[in-house]
Amino acid sequence: MQPTIRELIKEKKQARSSNSRIEKTMPKVFFLMAAFSILVTIGIVYTLLIETFYFFTQVSFVDFITGTEWYPFFGNDPSFGIWPLVSGTFTIAAIAMMVAVPLGLSSAVYLSEYASERNRKIIKPILEVLAGVPTVVYGLFALTFVTPLLQSFIPTLPIFNALSPGIVVGIMIIPQVASLSQEAMNAVPQAMRDGAFALGATRLEVALKIVIPGSLSGIISSLVLALSRAIGETMIVATAAGSTPNMGFNPTESIQTMTAYIVQVSMGDATFGSTIYYSIYAVGMLLFVFTLLMNIIANYFSRRFREVY
């Protein structure tokens, strides 16, 4: 007689008894994998903290946090005032956001509210390719294409300046703004749009007065995340912004960002244990605090402005 399905299942189950050991071990493996990344994070923060602590045994914390002169390489009289690096970083970030916010949000509105299914399927992958370009390529693009282009409008613009890499960092974060904002807009229920259309609203009115307010939390958190990427961006600014820590927010000057300073020192020959060596950890720590703050803000906004449907 042919065995019934029930008997067959029983048979197979017995044959697979070794599987139960795998079933039991796998959760532990998964846990270890998850724990590993947490441990690494703790390790990074620990290293930063220790080295930063050494830095502050050599340089006063108050001078560091309030100083407006950053001359670490001045032989016997170096000064470690962080503000020129902070202002350079925020100049780049501000220019980048001026580029990324209008372009990214417009793309998101187009993709979510206007594009046909076909256009969406073509445009979204292209945007994602833009997100996959290595940043060193963007850096070269800034230095060898955007800067000469800008110089034809502003002849006095130096080869290393804040404007060109700022624009290019902006271009780099467009896909992130566009794609996260578009997802937030897509999450607005069709019923909301229908309600407005049925009252005689145009597509633009629906986009501006229903979809954007309805997805504001997602839009804002996408912007804050993009801002934190702009602040942390390294290769583009190291390549095209120069290495002159100038205090102020003049985009046509050569500047230095916090990240670019870290690169400059790491690539140079700062002696292990020297003040300059420790200074990159202090700068890195501050950068870490900035991006952490940004993420907390993004989280806060996405909760604060969440509209429940």
Next chain:
Amino acid sequence: MKNQESEKLIYSVKDFNLWYGDTHALKDISLDIPHKQVTAIIGPSGCGKSTFIKTLNRMVELVPSVKMKGDINYKESNIFDSKSSVETLRTEVGMVFQKPNPFPKSIYDNIAYGPRIHGIKNKTILNEVVEKSLKGAALWDEVKDRLNENAFGLSGGQQQRLCIARALAVEPDVILMDEPTSALDPLSTAKVEDLIQELKKDYSIIIVTHNMQQAARISDKTAFFLNGEVVEFDATEKMYSNPNDKRTDDYISGKFG
């Protein structure tokens, strides 16, 4: 019998066909919908009744791949005419949906939304419109003390009456209702039905419903749709007591559907 006066038409549909891609959803529909009466559209799921009502304010065009042929005249002009604007049509023809869909805003802002998008900003006028519309939808007494609270705090039945009030706020001539009570409990349903009786004094109402008793209770005329065709269209009393078509009889008496 109704006299000739009240048989003035609001919509006149002639040989109307609609396709979703290759699916022929509405076939040769011809219907004359009377002014200031309640016209019910009944039929089993998938018979095209929702599609039909969404065509009357051209909401169906939001679905990609829709193709249409034929004429729909609204007050003597073809709604598909290139000269007529779809926004104007939708301002004159309000719509209430199956599931209440208030905006995630305050009660006040929900009602004021329509007038505002059409450019009305005057606070006094808006206040009046909000009060009048909420009274018109029999909701004023329940919400007048909490106009600034979020509309999602209202019960389902109240939300649906809010959506009716929202439609009234732009002073339409017609109100389309797509199964407006299917998501409501019996008590809220009764309230909405009473409201429909009130509203028909001032508005032409076209209502899609699954509930045949509801159609019998509230409508003056009934159209029975089946597989994208109009099987029968007549005075509601006549349809329910003495239908012409056997299929109508079978559907109404519950033999299928």
